[in-house]
Amino acid sequence: MKEDRTVPTTGISSVTIPDSKLAREVTQLIRDTESELLFSHSTRVYLWGALLGKRKGLIFDPELLYVAAMFHDIGLTSIYRESHLRFEVDSANAARDFLRSHYISEGDIDKVWTAVALHTTPGIPEHMHGEIALVHAGAGMDVAGRGFEHFTDEQRDAVIAAFPRGTDFANKMIDAFYHGMKHRPGSTFGTFNDDFLAHKDPAFERVNLCSIILNSNWAH
Secondary structure (H helix, E strand, C coil): CCCCCCCCCCCCCCCCCCCCHHHHHHHHHHHHHCCHHHHHHHHHHHHHHHHHHHHHCCCCCHHHHHHHHHHCCHHHCHHHCCCCCCHHHHHHHHHHHHHHHCCCCHHHHHHHHHHHHCCCCCCCHHHCCHHHHHHHHHHHHHHHCCCHHHCCHHHHHHHHHHCCCCCCHHHHHHHHHHHHHCCCHHHHCCCCCHHHHHHHCCCCCCCCHHHHHHCCHHHC
16 A cells, blocks of 8 residues: 555645545545555645635535545556546446445546546536536646646645656656557547557547548438
């Protein structure tokens, strides 16, 4: 098991990681399953999301947000190297199984499932429940700096101090996406996930929807 780590509240506007039995169990599960890169990224996704939720006055359950954030990239791990589903769906299904094993209500499970499944889908999550909107926003902030200006220097410094990005985070994260999806290129169609495959593999060919439409059975 990896060493436990606490999160200081100084500079993070009193946003803390939930300390319930459920939250502690999901923390340990993700620590034991993911790399330090993905574990720290997932924790920061929760912190960015919770900070933004408080800033915007959104209604959200911190425990559900935390579970969704922690599970959102588990589909990129070696456990799913034989899967041909979208990695987001593998991640969402894993979160659902975990929550069902803890007898969480189906309504709350649906929120978490949707938050995880849609976290890479722009233009939709921000119009849904707080947990769904905030996982999407937190992931975008941590990976691509989307919404960077909505956080103070003190908040950013405090989050990174608690869960460092480490050296060369951008390229390491791109590698994590690539290795999590290179065996299932078809799952990237219609998403920006094909960017990771195109960036790492010069032989990768994107699917063109216009070509599919023009060459479908309807065209004949």
